[in-house]
Amino acid sequence: MVNDKKLISNWEEFAAGVAASTPIDTTEKSADKRLRIKHLEANPEEWFKYYFPKYASAAPAPFHLAATKRVLSNPEWYEVRNWSRELAKSTRTMFEVIFLVLTKKKRNILIISNSLDNATRLLLPFKLNFENNNRIINDYGIQQSIGNWTDTEFITRSGAAFRAIGAGQSPRGTRNEASRPDCIVFDDLDTDEDCRNGDIIDKRWEWVEQAVIPTRSISSPLLVIWCGNIIAEDCCVVRAAELADHVEVINIRDEHGKSSWPEKNSEADIERVLSLISYASQQKEYYNNPMSSGKSFPEITWGKCPSLKDLEFVVAYADPATSNTDKPGQKSNLSNSRKAIFIVGRLVNKFYIYYGYLDVMSQANFIRAFYACRDYIADETLAYYMIENNTLQDPFYQQVLVPLIYQYSIDNRVTSLAITPDTREKKEKWFRIEAVLEPLNRLGNLIFNIDEKDNPHMKRLEAQFKAAKPNSKQLDGPDAIEGAIYVINTKITPSEDIKIIHRDSSRNKKRF
Numbered sequence: 186m187v188n189d190k191k192l193i194s195n196w197e198e199f200a201a202g203v204a205a206s207t208p209i210d211t212t213e214k215s216a217d218k219r220l221r222i223k224h225l226e227a228n229p230e231e232w233f234k235y236y237f238p239k240y241a242s243a244a245p246a247p248f249h250l251a252a253t254k255r256v257l258s259n260p261e262w263y264e265v266r267n268w269s270r271e272l273a274k275s276t277r278t279m280f281e282v283i284f285l286v287l288t289k290k291k292r293n294i295l296i297i298s299n300s301l302d303n304a305t306r307l308l309l310p311f312k313l314n315f316e317n318n319n320r321i322i323n324d325y326g327i328q329q330s331i332g333n334w335t336d337t338e339f340i341t342r343s344g345a346a347f348r349a350i351g352a353g354q355s356p357r358g359t360r361n362e363a364s365r366p367d368c369i370v371f372d373d374l375d376t377d378e379d380c381r382n383g384d385i386i387d388k389r390w391e392w393v394e395q396a397v398i399p400t401r402s403i404s405s406p407l408l409v410i411w412c413g414n415i416i417a418e419d420c421c422v423v424r425a426a427e428l429a430d431h432v433e434v435i436n437i438r439d440e441h442g443k444s445s446w447p448e449k450n451s452e453a454d455i456e457r458v459l460s461l462i463s464y465a466s467q468q469k470e471y472y473n474n475p476m477s478s479g480k481s482f483p484e485i486t487w488g489k490c491p492s493l494k495d496l497e498f499v500v501a502y503a504d505p506a507t508s509n510t511d512k513p514g515q516k517s518n519l520s521n522s523r524k525a526i527f528i529v530g531r532l533v534n535k536f537y538i539y540y541g542y543l544d545v546m547s548q549a550n551f552i553r554a555f556y557a558c559r560d561y562i563a564d565e566t567l568a569y570y571m572i573e574n575n576t577l578q579d580p581f582y583q584q585v586l587v588p589l590i591y592q593y594s595i596d597n598r599v600t601s602l603a604i605t606p607d608t609r610e611k612k613e614k615w616f617r618i619e620a621v622l623e624p625l626n627r628l629g630n631l632i633f634n635i636d637e638k639d640n641p642h643m644k645r646l647e648a649q650f651k652a653a654k655p656n657s658k659q660l661d662g663p664d665a666i667e668g669a670i671y672v673i674n675t676k677i678t679p680s681e682d683i684k685i686i687h688r689d690s691s692r693n694k695k696r697f
Contacts, residue, residue, distance in 0.1 A: 186352070199310075201312055204302050206238050216602050236318065238281075239301055246445060256408065261406035262409070264409070264411070264432075265415060265425050266413075266433055267422065267426075268412070268434075269414065269473065270470055271437065272437070272445065273449075274413075274599055278370055279310055282368060283372065287325050291367050292345045293364045293367050294368045296311070296349050297352070297370065299351070301350070301354060304349035307372050308337070308630075316328070329342070346364075353610055355396065364402075364405075364516045365401055365405065368407070369409045369410075370409075371409070371421070372412040374389070374393075375416055380420045381417075414469070416475050418658050419656075435472050436472045436545075437455055437459075437471040438528075440544070440546055468648065474659065481654065482622075482650040482651055482670045486633065490633040493530065493539070493566045496530040496532055497567070499530040499567075501529075501558045502527060502666075503571065504662075505573065506661055524544070524554075525543045525664070526541050527541030527646070528562060529670060531673050535630045535631075536670055538631070538635050538646070538666060541646070543662045544641075551586075555602055569676070571604070571607050571668065574608055615654075615669050618653065618660060620672070622670070626650070646666075650662070
């Protein structure tokens with residue numbers, strides 16, 4: 186039970202706000218009322234706006250509309266919503282569940298979180314709307330029942346059951362008369378502390394699969410919705426994504442660097458919030474990109490890079506993230522996967538990372554980044570433009586990327602970029618990165634361009650290096666750097682690093 190006095194006071198204020206925000210027309214005729222309800226039920230977005238005006242202060246984004254359409258169109262459905270903070274994943278899910286309950290599509294709901302207290306807090310908005318939302322009461326009748334109405338579980342007068350469950354709590358025997366659970370909402374099941382211990386995640390996932398999901402009826406459709414950021418490389422919401430019918434990762438900003446929900450979150454507001462927290466925290470909380478620390482690259486060297494004119498050549502190397510081993514997940518959108526391209530040069534025994542891009546990019550933006558790297562190099566030095574293209578990637582490179590590269594040159598009236606595929610058969614990614622880059626970095630011979638230290642792409646590259654470890658799923662940046670260094674080492678002239686010392690060859694008569 187939630188017994189904190191301040192929290193109870195806040196909820197009482199919330200309840201009063203719900204009541205005040207849902208006035209009704211007491212003069213409305215019964216026939217008009219029936220027509221209005223029928224119209225609203227046929228138009229869910231209007232239904233949400235009418236019954237929840239307190240929440241619907243900003244117009245929904247396209248991803249909200251698409252998500253609701255999927256859920257309401259599929260009685261049997263499993264969806265994972267990796268939506269950033271401030272994108273209303275819990276609120277949108279509440280709208281959908283209450284709609285399904287009041288239209289008699291679902292009748293036994295489980296709300297599950299990392300603890301019973303948190304699950305209860307998530308259940309309270311449902312309960313308070315049933316108690317205080319005048320428009321719901323006016324159109325669907327009094328919902329609060331007698332004797333089955335607590336903070337942790339209740340049954341509405343229409344017979345819909347709701348229950349809050351904390352992680353590890355037994356859901357067995359959860360029934361509503363003859364109905365087994367037909368809607369399960371997991372909301373913030375993962376916690377930072379739990380994700381630091383793989384055994385806890387294993388045990389919790391076992392509980393999900395063996396205790397929670399089997400409470401369903403095999404013969405009746407089940408709706409499962411997961412709401413939660415990706416806060417660790419291995420967590421329950423990540424494992425759920427492997428089973429889901431649909432997985433949706435929505436960050437606070439889209440692939441173009443703009444607000445994903447501009448109707449609510451302005452660019453200025455986003456920038457203000459992000460400026461108050463570290464880059465690693467930004468990535469975890471608002472970009473579904475957890476950056477836990479690794480051990481191989483604890484420190485990164487930032488320094489002044491030599492002029493490009495002083496180099497024999499540079500390599501602009503790209504990782505298009507299209508190999509099967511790098512795919513985000515079989516339900517994900519590969520066209521917007523994380524891609525990397527960086528310019529690397531070598532002088533004497535040091536490698537310099539001048540400039541580049543590392544982000545979730547569409548194929549079109551990836552091609553633009555390649556051309557932007559060429560603009561950066563200009564005519565300062567000779568450049569090799571390389572792209573990873575193993576046997577798994579080759580069809581994609583030939584059929585998708587090559588035509589896009591050529592079309593960009595036509596559309597922008599520039600010389601087409603001459604890109605060479607790197608077709609070598611690479612060894613396992615982590616071992617290549619650690620073997621080649623760790624000694625260079627440890628000895629201070631891998632230099633990040635200090636003039637680009639505020640560049641978000643360079644920050645992402647630094648973060649990927651610092652988080653790098655054998656089981657890392659995000660190594661696109663370091664992988665591109667290893668590729669560039671490999672190419673440089675195969676092309677470098679021996680005279681650049683080897684000094685020949687001439688000695689007097691006359692023989693010392695005193696020595697054998």
